[in-house]
Amino acid sequence: MNHDKPNKKAVALRYQEFEPAPKVIAKGQGLIAEEMIALANEHGVFVHDSPELVDLLSQLELDTYVPQTMWLIVAELLIWAKGLEDNAKFSSNNEPK
Numbered sequence: 001m002n003h004d005k006p007n008k009k010a011v012a013l014r015y016q017e018f019e020p021a022p023k024v025i026a027k028g029q030g031l032i033a034e035e036m037i038a039l040a041n042e043h044g045v046f047v048h049d050s051p052e053l054v055d056l057l058s059q060l061e062l063d064t065y066v067p068q069t070m071w072l073i074v075a076e077l078l079i080w081a082k083g084l085e086d087n088a089k090f091s092s093n094n095e096p097k
Helices: 031-042 051-057 068-093
Strands: 009-014 023-029
Touching (some): 009 051
Antiparallel strands (some): 009 023
8 A cells, every 4th residue: 555645746837818718738646746846946937736636737737728617716816826926025025125
């Protein structure tokens, strides 16, 4: 019986205004997922930990759009991430010099 923790999974999404929906641009599990997350963190890319959502998104093929049934949850995450990014920019611009 294997008592190891399950392999970590990661899915990277991209959304551009001219595209109809967010697109799966990378995915992996285990060491690849860990490396994806580490690189995202190094470059200030928003990382959201939601194993259930990752399980669903990881079933999609690379370079495919997120299906309409998942738009609401993905849109909420993108809006939240954008808010975090905007707050971080605002905070760094208002730090005493």
